[in-house]
Amino acid sequence: MTKKTTIYDIARKLDITAATVSRALNNNPKISDATRELVIQTAKAMNYEQNKVAKALKSGKSYNVGVIVPRIDSNFFASVITGIEEELYPNGYHVIICQTHDQENLEIRNINSLLNAQVDGILMSISNAKLEQNESFKSLLRKRVPLIFFDRQKDIPGVSSVTIDDFKGAYAATKHLIDQGCKRIAHLSNDRLLEIFKNRYLGYKQAIIDSGLEFDENLVIEISSRVAEGRKATKTLLEMGNRPDAIFSTSDFTALGAIQEIKEHGLKIPDDICVAGFANEPFTKFMELSITTVDQSPIEMGRLTAKVFLEEVSNPSRIMSQKKVILSPELLIRKSSLKHSS
């Protein structure tokens, strides 16, 4: 790498001080127009680029923001990240993405690693419900580094969050299944210590109760968001004496697993069993048997998360203000749950 020009190089060439150069480049009003113009011209001519690291040291800000997600290989998280970037880039921030692959230890390691890199804030979709008790996490809170949850959150004092109304989304999906004539609706859930899954579960449950159907706790299975897990759980459900006639899943991936398993068992979708997922992953639309799902407007979610972060850093008082932004979900009805008769 060739050496970069610094403000000292410019100062030397113009026979002025680095301080003056710095001020000129920062549009400090105390600098005369003539000098400012001269400095700017020279800087351009010399290919000057501000050294962000030096600025970071002086200002105590790195202009890097950490984003922690379970994985980037899902349209949902990828889109949230896109939204975050759209909002943060124009403000001079860079985004460092970390994946937890749903592993606790990786989540901790990523937090430490980001703090170590002096990030100005951390935006995360939490994957470990017990994170709260972890020492590294506690120290993160103590340091008052801006922390914002999106999608998967835990209710922690002083930590803002951006989510969708999971209860509403789940309620709408379940209601739709009921409207299709389904009576025994199973639910593929996930760790309900996390608000997101708890609320989806509650929305599902409420819709059943409101419709006067019997609520059966045995039809709720807690698994992680992977196709194979969806298959396994569905196998269990199908082998029950009184098998369900619909499956509402917290994840499109597990819904896909469910569909595969149901077909394997020789059952028809949606005639024998209706299926609905959550997240509107692109494949749900592409499948020959398109999958009913709930859209979470991920790009919007990302933008809003970034906005909340920007507010927090620019707020010098840093008062414990916990902001909760809640987006509205949209039910997308597709073939996997739309009976021909109706």
Next chain:
Amino acid sequence: MTKKTTIYDIARKLDITAATVSRALNNNPKISDATRELVIQTAKAMNYEQNKVAKALKSGKSYNVGVIVPRIDSNFFASVITGIEEELYPNGYHVIICQTHDQENLEIRNINSLLNAQVDGILMSISNAKLEQNESFKSLLRKRVPLIFFDRQKDIPGVSSVTIDDFKGAYAATKHLIDQGCKRIAHLSNDRLLEIFKNRYLGYKQAIIDSGLEFDENLVIEISSRVAEGRKATKTLLEMGNRPDAIFSTSDFTALGAIQEIKEHGLKIPDDICVAGFANEPFTKFMELSITTVDQSPIEMGRLTAKVFLEEVSNPSRIMSQKKVILSPELLIRKSSLKHSS
């Protein structure tokens, strides 16, 4: 954020110099064991954490590496990134990911932005064939910032790359289609100014020629890697007087589009038309009609790319050494091309 402890705080407490503290923490052999032990203990007690920004300024290294990809929302790129991280994290590097969304201007902006953030290197999958002529890109080369291409590359002197043998992969896929009895094989290509697509095209062409079939340039269509584009191109192909009996696509996404369009036209896959894609995206396996594709071992590709980078930065001579790592692809034959009869 609470103030962090620095080596000066430790020095003050122990009534020694910051220099000594620094040396003790860095295992400098000139420090006595007693002092070293004392410093380390005190540092731990005071929750000391090295300020990476200060170190970055002093050393001229940011320990940040930029990764530029068309999009992270594809299993292939997400996996490559995972591989890169696996290799880089243990070496103290952080990864800043940028998406180009296949837009030229974004690619340029990302490069500038990464350089501005003082990254120690850039690993990229190029999406714009004309990038070479761009001023920002030229300046990147001039600065001798380590640059490594993966997957989508251009042959530029001094720039190493990690790719798969695209020719071989395309040859194998095409050969397989021919073995299935297909005679008129269309090819959904992409910008052939990029090596990757050029080589896939050449592999496809060679397989046809080697088999004694007629090669028809009209069956080759250049599009970008999106489902909708695949549909559109396939529509054109199907409306030809002498329609193809197979489609080999450089992308799983366009292959998916092709499949959708073919079905819409009431044709059967694989009986009427065989389809094969490229990249082994997970959905190719999940579809009811699983898609034949070519695996590119993305994680391995990521790891190797990172390794080449690590070699380049650790090589102080920085001699123009252009390394070309080429991985072997694997053809995965699935339902979309496997005729029942065979």
Next chain:
DNA sequence: TAGATTTGTGTAATCGATTGCACTTTTGTG
């Protein structure tokens, strides 16, 4: 025109960690 303002720059400290050089103790050698 003397004195008060305003304007424009320079001086030097600062952010936190690293490191060549100098200097003081120890320890070793003959």
Next chain:
DNA sequence: CACAAAAGTGCAATCGATTACACAAATCTA
């Protein structure tokens, strides 16, 4: 015991940019 070599620390500069404070020159006021 004298002198050389080794060991252990401190001093101070450095990385590049920012900024409070000082100060000189230019402009204004009465």
